[in-house]
Amino acid sequence: MSYLRRGDYERMLGLAVGVLEARQSDQLWEMVVQELLRALDSAVVITKDVEWTPSSGVVGAWHRDARQASVLAGPGVEHVRGGYPFAAHYGSHADRSPRTAAQLVGGRAWLHSETASATRESFGTRHMLGVPLPDADGHVRGFIVHRAGGDFRARDLLYAARVQPLLAGAAAQRGLLARWQATVQPSRPHEPLERATGYGLTPREVAVLLMLAEGLPAVGMARRLGISVRTIHKHLQNLYRKLDTVDRLGTVLRAQEAGLLPAASGR
Structure with a gap:
């Protein structure tokens, strides 16, 4: 049976305090992304808070210890924008539980997909975990977490499910702060x-x-x-x-x- 360690909950509590104290939207988002990178032992996190199409849309990729996202460009970016296999699953189901790419389509099918090849070339990673956020307008938003080593385990999925409500609150807080600074x-x-x-x-x-x-x-x-x-x-x-x-x-x-x-x- 999988369970979280005391340190996992302490980190989530620390993130909650940091979100409440952050006075700038960029600072808040950086804390959220770095927590996901550390807690899930990952190399890259892609944040999705705007709508993409396979042919258009800026994709921001956060690397470990980076202070801001880098814009993903070049060959293969259209596969990342396509969101395979998460876009099809979360776009057509009410389910918002964190899921790995291998869970949704099977390990062999995922590793031999064009999207997996594109992420290996762009990031050097092999596995992906989707952590969606609640949406009121039908758009699929959230995080795509990339890992280079072995696939995400049951403990990682449990952590992602536990931190989801905190991520949703942080996203709402970030949006309000960003709009406030832009309009005032x-x-x-x-x-x-x-x-x-x-x-x-x-x-x-x-x-x-x-x-x-x-x-x-x-x-x-x-x-x-x-x-x-x-x-x-x-x-x-x-x-x-x-x-x-x-x-x-x-x-x-x-x-x-x-x-x-x-x-x-x-x-």
């Missing part, structure tokens, strides 16, 4: 961070503030971030206290005045 002050992305720090706002509180401006109810915020409604209410109370407000509308208006949110347009 596109030409000076560090300025909103400095303003938020000045008010003592945590990155999680910034994410809740942005959803507050969207008019999302507490239930919707909790669902997007993968946390409880009770925790959302705690973040809201902290926002009211730190911005010296008493309700949602006043908080949004105060944040706009302080440059923490884009100024309202029109009425």
Whole structure:
């Protein structure tokens, strides 16, 4: 019977703390990818948060200890974009459990496929593990983890399943932070961070503030971030206290005045 070690859970806890404290979306994503590389003893992680086609779409590949993704180009990239065999499986099934390529099509069929040949040539790897994220729009998003040695074991699959909810929450947090920086002050992305720090706002509180401006109810915020409604209410109370407000509308208006949110347009 497979089981996780104490160190596995300690790493996941450390990643959760890091995600909550990260003030920049790129920094947050780097932590997530490096954790997958270390925990799954892998050489490369491909992140998929946009739609690809076999003929178009930028593919970013993260290597161990890299501070940012490198753009995959050249012969064979169309096979990587094709997503074989994960695109067909996750695109046509509700199943979002982590699966290896060999599990989906058989070890022999996978190792003799064109995609396996392309990944060996591009990365020097032999095996792949798909770790999908929940999707609300029908797109398949997540991570494709590449390993050079033996195939992923039962313990690796168990770890991937346990860390999935944390990855989903990190992806939501990253998206909110990136959009916040891009909309508040596109030409000076560090300025909103400095303003938020000045008010003592945590990155999680910034994410809740942005959803507050969207008019999302507490239930919707909790669902997007993968946390409880009770925790959302705690973040809201902290926002009211730190911005010296008493309700949602006043908080949004105060944040706009302080440059923490884009100024309202029109009425």
